[in-house]
Amino acid sequence: MKEKFKSKWGFILAGLGMAIGTGNIWRFPRVVSSNGGGAFVIPWLLSLFLWALPLIFLEYSLGKNLGMGVVGVFQEVLGKRKGFLGGFVAAVTAGIMFYYSVVTGWALFYTLSSLFSSGLFSNPEGFWKLFQRSPFPLVFHLLAIFSVGYIVSRGVSRGIERATTVMVPSLFLLLMLLALRVVFLPGGIKGLDFLFYPDFTKLSRPGVWIEALSQAAWSTGAGWGLVLTYSIYAPKREDGFASSAVLVFGDYTASLLAAIAVVGTIFSFTPSPERAGKILASGNVGLTFLWIPRLFSHLPLARFFSFLFFLSLFLAAISSLLSLMELEVRVFVDMGMNRKRATFLISAVAFVLGIPSALSLNFLNNQDWVWGLALLLNGFLFSILIWKLGGRFFIFARKVTSFSVGRYVHYVAKYVIPLEFAVLFLWWMTSSAKGKFWDPLRVYSPATVLFQWGAVIIILWLYFKFKEEN
């Protein structure tokens, strides 16, 4: 029997869990504050309509119409040998899954530590350093990946649907609670002012537009192949465009709630906007694991609110990790492997390949850079599908939605997304081409990106060529 999401809202909640991840909670507040506040919202909203929404709908219509995972879809549309392009999409997601499991483990550790450790609040730097030197990152990485493996192995409705039905509403509730609390803190309103005051002069900087597009690409999960995978199991009576819009707007709303909570908290305990700006510029890890515990320590009920914050980070991370795992499992299921065996195999491989990220922050940052950038390439690969599909896409679109959006999605995916990819890719590569840019062993060099992408593409190309010839 074909697997399906059973409940009316099962697909939507799983999809929201996929879209809302750590990027909403630790990246968006930082990016919006340092790129013009209210003015940043303009390119960020444009990116919703010119990247995230059309790509998500394209993925949905492909998955629902063709009923296959990413590799199968690329083979079906472009031909058997071009399966390596779908393989690349799956490999990028796998690359992200390996280190994302480590981050999920950190969030779980900090959730528990909020309740049981006082060192977290009295000396956050020392606590973080001690944690990184201990075996706990490895232990919690193991716990995260095998818990997710267990849930996915139970199947779509008994595993993923049941888990996300609890996780996602809880996540939204927690974010709303944290955001609401901040509004009533002394100084919290100053944070909202800093967050939303539009500095239009920033819009003249190309970097702001590029950050907005990157945020939309990374945060919504558009072009990752995750919606394509989940839509295979979507109930029959469901409007694909409405569902895509729920995922994208839900992701954006969660980002705003997280930004209100994080920026408001920072302003409650810092005397000046300059100081607050410095905290926000301390990077994802610095902001979340060093500053948040320190700021919460000033609050009454510090443990409780810190627990709520890290619990929401953990729920956001684990519900996204579920979708990353399901994408890989589906590829193996399409190749004829049993779901349980595929899940165990992928969990074991993900644990082993995640070990370097659990042991070294530099390695984790390198992987985040290499595979995060590859997501933009994935968006471009999906737009190749629409070039090949031509008029067939309109038939696909009409089958999954009653909204007349075929022409909009077709036009954006065919012309605008390749252009956006080219601009973004060139900008990221040139802006990182400093110092030893040709050294593949440097964490953020263009060479490390091209080397790792190239190695994966060559291996996959040879595999699919060999498979077709035999």
Next chain:
Amino acid sequence: MRPEALVFMLITLGICGGGFLWALYHHGRSQDEGKN
């Protein structure tokens, strides 16, 4: 809070939250009416 910040906050929350609710409404309706 400066008025410009308040206006931008309301517009942003309105578009994102409003879009979210609009999409949820249509998603629910499509299932009730059995579209597709």
